[in-house]
Amino acid sequence: MEAQFQVKTDPELWAKLDMDVERFSNVPPSLTGAFTEIFLSQENRPERMAYFDDMVRNIFTGRIQEMYDARQEGRPVVGTFCVFVPEEIIDAVNGVCVGLCGGSQFSIPDAEQIIPRNICPMVKSAFGFKVGRICPFFQVVDFVYGETTCDAKKKNWELLDDYVPTYVMEIPQMKRERDKKLWIEEVQDFKVAMEEKSGKEVTETRLKASIEKLNAKRKAMQRLNDLRHHDPSPISGRDMLLIQQIAFYDIPERFTGKVHELCEELEARIKTENYVAPKGTTRLMISGTPMALPNWKVHNIIETSGAVIVNEESCIGTRYYKDTIATDGTSMDQMLERLTERYMKIDCSCFTPNDDRIDQVLKEYRESGAHGLVDCCLQFCHTYNSEAVKLRRACEKEGIPFLSIETDYSPEDVGQLQTRIEAFVEQIED
Ligand code: BJ8
DSSP states (O other): OOSOOOOOOOHHHHHHTTOOHHHHTTHHHHHHHHHIIIIITSSSOOTTHHHHHHHHHTTTTHHHHHHHHHHHTTOOEEEESSTTSOHHHHHHTTOEEEEOOOOOSTTHHHHHTTSOSSSOHHHHHHHHHHHTTOOHHHHHOSEEEEESSSHHHHHHHHHHTTTSOEEEEOOOSSOSHHHHHHHHHHHHHHHHHHHHHHTOOOOHHHHHHHHHHHHHHHHHHHHHHHHHTSSSOSSOHHHHHHHHHHTTTSOHHHHHHHHHHHHHHHHHHHHTTOOSSOTTOEEEEEEESOOOTTOOHHHHHHHTTTEEEEEEESTTTHHHHSOOOOOOOOSHHHHHHHHHHHHHTOOOTTSSSOHHHHHHHHHHHHHHTOSEEEEEEETTOHHHHHHHHHHHHHHHHHTOOEEEEEEOSSGGGHHHHHHHHHHHHHHHHO
16 A cells, blocks of 8 residues: 555645635645545555556646646647537647546535535536636636536536636437437537637648547547456456546546556456456446546445446446547548547437437446446436436346445445445345
8 A cells, every 4th residue: 555645736836727725725635535545545456557546646736737838838728527528629629628527525515505406416516616716627727618418517507607618519319310410510610619719720630630549548448448347357446437537637648558558467467367356256337427536435335345346337437438430531521420420329318218328238237247237326317317217127127136326425325325235245146
């Protein structure tokens, strides 16, 4: 166990970003504590997790400085909340794309002074971070791009606009031909908006290079996820979740390289039979709403209850990287069409019908060699919570052990979740 881990601080940089420095200074020590307890207490972690640990160490300093420098160079730094906003186009204008979904209880009281309490904690957490000026990522972006997925998001973008310039991309709620037409138009508008913001044209050459760059990142994640499916697992679910979270704020090329380095180590570990959990450990798959940093609650409970997590069917998980963009398009129109086709494969529960997602969950369940499925939804997320009904039925039909959890970011339900998860693991083992 690493004794010296500390999330770094840089009050001068934070002051330049107009943060509430005094209040925020409580955050690095508390993140240090949580990270040490949840991650560094694990035994026999792959050595190449060191890079990802470093990304946590520098989360409020080094990485923010890089984004600040990019901004000083005139590159747009764009905050997003959803994997539907096409980062290839941001990259094609040499912009920086950063995911701003909130995963912390800390900022929720700030949000609840303004927006309704009975909406999903992810939206409240993000909103509160901006209102309280207690997130350097929110402070370093030039503007944010929201989308019309769920009601909680699309209505609160109107309010968020009071604090940071907020633009909205319309995402249809069905996937018919006419929806595809609208979607392509939205992608075209997004391209024009990025060109205007950056003063840079999205040429075919630039877009091609960005598509290839992001495809490479997604393929690296596919390779890593395939390796972690090995039975026994060469890497824990907690570490995999962390990497999938870092994917939303690291520099794509650097991240891709580090993921491949880790893959090489995992291949070697598999050869030498060096695993994180012994053969016979209960393997669980997670499905549901994304788990934004630093939401490690359910993973920590599961993996301290004697099971190992072997897959996340989530946007901070496979939904982010299971599909790549076909590269046979040569004209701008063709490339944007291919790009849209890839984004249309994301099976978010905001769509109706959305049966492809049920099939995808079952497919990933089989591929990951899981012994049970834990569907994990955030409180007040109506679409995912409703879809859990179909998922349960599908699992019952297939004889898959299924546990449905609805939770938030507070520690209040930890004891109750622990009891339910332990009982679920025992039921599988019997
Ligand atoms: S594509 S999952 S990232 S919308 S949890 S805010 S849906 S009430 S996060 Fe998502 Fe895009 Fe879909 Fe993925 Fe609303 Fe639900 Fe909250 Fe959610």
